[in-house]
Amino acid sequence: MDQLDQLISELKQMGEEVKKVVCRSIDALVNRNYQEALEIINEDDLIDNQLIVLEEKITFLLAERNPKGKELRCCLSVFKLAKDLERIGDYATNIAEIVLELKNEEYIKPLIHIPQLAALAVNMLEVSLKAFVEENADLAEAVCRKDEKADNMY
Template sequence: MNQLEQLMSEIKKMGDAVKERVQRSINALVEKNPETALEIIREDDLFDNELIVFEDKITRFLAEKNPHGKELRNSLSIFKMAKDLERIADYATNIAEIVLEFKNEEYIEPLTHIPKLASLALNMLEVALRAFVDGNPDLAEAVCRKDEEADNLCDIIYKELTSGELAEGQPRSIRQTVRFNMIARFLERIADHATNIGEETILLHTGKRVKY
C-alpha cells in the first residue's frame, strides 16, 4: 500500500469514527444518558488531536512527494474531507453538551423527527465516504440529492417546536425549544458536510464542479 492509499484508508476509518460519535450523541439524547454524553465530551480533545496529526501527515506528503495530477487532487480532497470530519465531530460534542443540559428533565415533546434527521444525515455521511473511497461519482451524486430532504426535515422540526402548542412561555419550554432547534441545525449541517464530500468526489472523478 502506497502512502496515498494509506491516507485514503485512514480517512475512511476516521469517517467511521466520526459517524459513531454522532450516533452515540443522538443515542444519549434519545435515551437521556448523561454518562455517554460526558464520555463524548471528554474524548473531544483526543479526537481533535488525531485529526491534527492526520492533517500533518497530508501536509508532509504534499511537501515531500510533491504529487501532480490525479495524485495531487486526491491528496487535496482528503485534506478537505478531514476538515469536514473535524466539524462533524464538533457537532457530536455540541449535541452531547445539550444532553447534559437536559439532565433530569422531561422533554417538551417526544423525539420523532430529530432521530429521523440524524439517521438521514449519518446515512448520507456513510454513503459519501464510500463514494469517495470507491471513486464512485454516481453514488456521490445520490448523496447530494438527499440534502434537500435533510433541509426539509430541519424545517419541519423548527415549525413543530415553534408552534402555538409548544410555545407556552415557560422557561423550560423555551430553553428546550431553542436547544432542540440547535440540534436539528447541527444535524442539517452534518448533511451539508456529507454533501460537500459528495461534491468533492464528483469534481475529482468527472472534473465537474457542482453545488447542491
C-alpha cells in the same frame, strides 16, 4: 500500501469514528444518557487528534512527493474531508453538551424527527465517503438527492 492509500484508509477510519460518535450523541439525547454524554465530551480530543495526524501526513506527503494532477487533488480532498469530519465530531460533542444542559428539564415533545434526521445524515456520510474512496459519481449524486430530503426534514 502507498502513502496516498494509507491517507485514504485513515480518513475512512476517522469517518467510522465520527459516525459512531454522532450515533452515540443522538442516543444520549433521546435516552437522556448523561454518562454517555460525558464520555462523548471527554473523547472529543480523539477525533481532533486524528485530524492533526492526517494534516501532518498530508503536509509531509506534499513536501516530499510534490504531487501533481489526480494525486494532488486526492491529497487536498482528504485534507478537506478530514476537517469536515472533525467539525461533525464537534457537532456531536455539542449535542452531548446539550444533553447535560437539559438534565433537569423536560423535553417539550418526544424526539421523533431528530433520530430520523440523524440516521439520514449518518447514511449520507457513509455514502459520501464511499463515493470518494471508490471515485463513484453516481453515489455522490445520490447524496445530493438525499440532501434535499434532509433539508425538508429540518
